[in-house]
Amino acid sequence: MTLLRKLATAAVALGLASSAMAEDTTKVGFIYVGPVGDGGWTYEHEQGRLALEEHFGDKVETVFQESVKEGPEAERAIRNMALEGADLIFTTSFGFMEPTLAVAKQFPDVKFEHATGFKTLPNVSTYSARFYEGRAVQGHIAGKMTESNIIGYIASYPIPEVIRGINSAYIHARKANPDVEFKIIWAYTWFDPAKEADAATALIEQGADVILQHTDSTAPQAAAEKAGNVITFGQASDMAEYKPMPRVSSIIDNWKPYYIARTQAVMDGTWESQQTWDGIGPGMVGIGEITDAVPEDVKTEALALKEAMANGDYHPFTGPLKKQDGSDWLAEGEVADDGTLLGMDFYVEGLTGDIPN
Amino acid sequence: MDLGSINPVLLLASLMVAATPILIAALGELVVERAGVLNLGVEGMMITGAICGFAAAVGTGSPVLGFIAAAAGGAGLSLLFAFLTQFALANQVASGLALTLFGLGMSALLGQGYQGIKPPPTDKLDIPLLADIPALGPILFNHDIMVYFGLALCAAVWAMLKYSRAGLILRAVGENHDAAHALGYKVVRVRVLAIMFGGACAGLGGAYISLIRVPQWTEGMTAGAGWIALALVVFASWKAGRVLLGAWLFGGVTVLQLNLQAAGSALPVEYLSMSPYLITILVLVIMSADKSRAPASLGRIFRASQ
Numbered sequence: 001m002t003l004l005r006k007l008a009t010a011a012v013a014l015g016l017a018s019s020a021m022a023e024d025t026t027k028v029g030f031i032y033v034g035p036v037g038d039g040g041w042t043y044e045h046e047q048g049r050l051a052l053e054e055h056f057g058d059k060v061e062t063v064f065q066e067s068v069k070e071g072p073e074a075e076r077a078i079r080n081m082a083l084e085g086a087d088l089i090f091t092t093s094f095g096f097m098e099p100t101l102a103v104a105k106q107f108p109d110v111k112f113e114h115a116t117g118f119k120t121l122p123n124v125s126t127y128s129a130r131f132y133e134g135r136a137v138q139g140h141i142a143g144k145m146t147e148s149n150i151i152g153y154i155a156s157y158p159i160p161e162v163i164r165g166i167n168s169a170y171i172h173a174r175k176a177n178p179d180v181e182f183k184i185i186w187a188y189t190w191f192d193p194a195k196e197a198d199a200a201t202a203l204i205e206q207g208a209d210v211i212l213q214h215t216d217s218t219a220p221q222a223a224a225e226k227a228g229n230v231i232t233f234g235q236a237s238d239m240a241e242y243k244p245m246p247r248v249s250s251i252i253d254n255w256k257p258y259y260i261a262r263t264q265a266v267m268d269g270t271w272e273s274q275q276t277w278d279g280i281g282p283g284m285v286g287i288g289e290i291t292d293a294v295p296e297d298v299k300t301e302a303l304a305l306k307e308a309m310a311n312g313d314y315h316p317f318t319g320p321l322k323k324q325d326g327s328d329w330l331a332e333g334e335v336a337d338d339g340t341l342l343g344m345d346f347y348v349e350g351l352t353g354d355i356p357n
Numbered sequence: 358m359d360l361g362s363i364n365p366v367l368l369l370a371s372l373m374v375a376a377t378p379i380l381i382a383a384l385g386e387l388v389v390e391r392a393g394v395l396n397l398g399v400e401g402m403m404i405t406g407a408i409c410g411f412a413a414a415v416g417t418g419s420p421v422l423g424f425i426a427a428a429a430g431g432a433g434l435s436l437l438f439a440f441l442t443q444f445a446l447a448n449q450v451a452s453g454l455a456l457t458l459f460g461l462g463m464s465a466l467l468g469q470g471y472q473g474i475k476p477p478p479t480d481k482l483d484i485p486l487l488a489d490i491p492a493l494g495p496i497l498f499n500h501d502i503m504v505y506f507g508l509a510l511c512a513a514v515w516a517m518l519k520y521s522r523a524g525l526i527l528r529a530v531g532e533n534h535d536a537a538h539a540l541g542y543k544v545v546r547v548r549v550l551a552i553m554f555g556g557a558c559a560g561l562g563g564a565y566i567s568l569i570r571v572p573q574w575t576e577g578m579t580a581g582a583g584w585i586a587l588a589l590v591v592f593a594s595w596k597a598g599r600v601l602l603g604a605w606l607f608g609g610v611t612v613l614q615l616n617l618q619a620a621g622s623a624l625p626v627e628y629l630s631m632s633p634y635l636i637t638i639l640v641l642v643i644m645s646a647d648k649s650r651a652p653a654s655l656g657r658i659f660r661a662s663q
Binding site (some may be wrong): 035037038039067140146183184185186188191192193195197198199200201202203205206207217218219222241352353356357 | 363366367368371375414465468469473474475514570571572573575576577578579580582611612615616618619620621625626627632652
């Protein structure tokens with residue numbers, strides 16, 4: 001009898017303890033499109049997750065799944081994470097937008113955060129960074145540095161995010177050097193080192209001496225290093241292992257403060273659906289060290305451009321600007337509104353080639 | 358469109374590089390299939406070779422040791438397949454698929470800690486005088502040693518299968534394992550050796566990607582090259598020369614489509630992206646209109662009778 005009572009007490013105590021623990025810890029899940037070791041996009045999100053663990057310690061439990069394909073597989077992965085009791089789930093690729101919304105409708109009590117999307121629900125927020133601000137800085141350096149006047153651009157998928165980056169880089173490269181020409185290759189992948197390396201090689205063979213990339217691996221940097229006199233920029237992450245040449249600067253995504261703030265909001269019960277789009281100013285977009293391979297005056301100009309965007313004096317999409325077909329877009333001094341930028345599906349005047357559908 | 362910006366010499370030179378990994382892996386699989394074994398684990402063995410070669414090259418600072426380790430890694434993994442199919446008499450298709458999944462997982466595990474590291478560079482083999490010939494020089498005589506290894510391997514496999522006694526035995530085992538057994542040939546031994554050769558070749562092909570073509574280590578970096586090698590063997594109707602043609606076609610169209618994009622071709626990108634697969638298969642299917650066929654014992658389990 002006593003034994004039974006002891007056991008029962010123990011069981012109740014255990015039950016209380018575990019439910020108390022469950023209340024104390026907030027479970028945060030991450031769905032990644034690439035491997036955490038890609039050295040670029042997913043790597044930086046993973047740094048955000050690690051920062052979350054460090055900041056909250058035992059109060060938070062994190063789980064992640066890497067290399068999740070965009071499409072049906074993503075929906076399954078997100079649903080699994082919700083079923084496993086995650087309180088907050090970050091889905092970190094544009095292609096996860098519809099799967100995130102589909103799962104969010106089934107789990108109204110779970111909070112979802114989708115990176116780079118534009119659709120929300122009461123329990124789905126979106127967040128993204130104004131990478132185009134960083135691309136303006138890169139475009140400027142690229143335009144000043146190129147000697148062949150041919151700049152190669154490895155693009156991933158024809159979505160507004162990528163098109164915005166191409167336009168921003170092109171506008172500022174042209175301002176720095178009116179003779180600049182862009183050659184663009186659509187890789188149709190975020191992450192395929194062999195294909196990215198081949199694309200970079202093809203661009204270099206066609207005369208490009210600057211390679212810009214919107215794919216996640218460091219393979220283009222390696223190809224540029226092999227070719228010799230070609231410069232590149234780190235994408236999403238610093239890619240410091242290729243300093244000081246070929247990588248002369250980088251755009252760095254910094255998700256840490258955002259992840260900590262949103263997890264705190266879930267803990268406090270103050271989480272609300274919102275749309276965050278921050279740039280260089282609040283520090284969501286960082287410009288990696290501009291190396292000595294860049295002449296001092298170009299470096300000063302690039303940093304001034306960065307500063308002007310940070311304090312709001314300058315917007316990368318300021319008129320006069322025309323669209324590729326020659327029609328007017330922005331009048332003198334007019335600034336593009338966020339709606340147009342978020343849905344951007346056209347090249348600006350001067351870019352050649354068509355955007356694939 | 359500015360086709361003038363495509364340099365045919367550089368294009369043909371990149372073709373040789375792009376074709377090499379699938380060529381080496383496909384030649385290995387060709388030998389395996391001519392011995393009557395269907396090993397669908399090429400992708401798994403390639404990625405295993407990629408990480409084994411990478412780790413060894415980084416650890417020792419020598420790309421040559423890296424390639425040796427890659428061959429050993431691929432052959433080692435293939436032994437697992439050999440054990441399952443030749444001794445445990447397991448189904449070859451299922452075992453091969455399992456080998457691919459196992460190789461992908463194991464390479465990801467082994468690769469922890471090798472991300473973001475640069476491997477030692479493999480020197481280009483500038484053949485004096487020959488490399489200076491205009492046009493032909495850069496295309497043919499200015500590559501790393503593995504490109505030549507791939508070509509030599511192709512010639513060696515062709516000659517071995519066609520003229521040597523070992524090749525004759527291998528083919529006999531692949532065509533009719535019962536007859537070969539009755540004649541006193543060691544069917545299982547021949548097949549295990551062929552499987553190991555295939556594994557070593559796949560490993561070398563994988564290491565070519567991680568040490569020379571990309572060069573870095575990332576999970577899943579072979580990205581389907583093993584499956585392309587497998588398909589090449591079938592479409593090339595189990596002939597070494599056609600495997601070479603197929604690898605060049607596939608590598609060439611892959612590089613060409615990227616170049617066409619960069620040159621601003623009017624063709625839609627989607628068509629360009631699928632063109633390497635379509636063109637390679639089409640050409641090889643047309644070429645295989647003759648009576649060549651698969652080895653008769655391909656994929657069949659051999660049970661030694663008395």
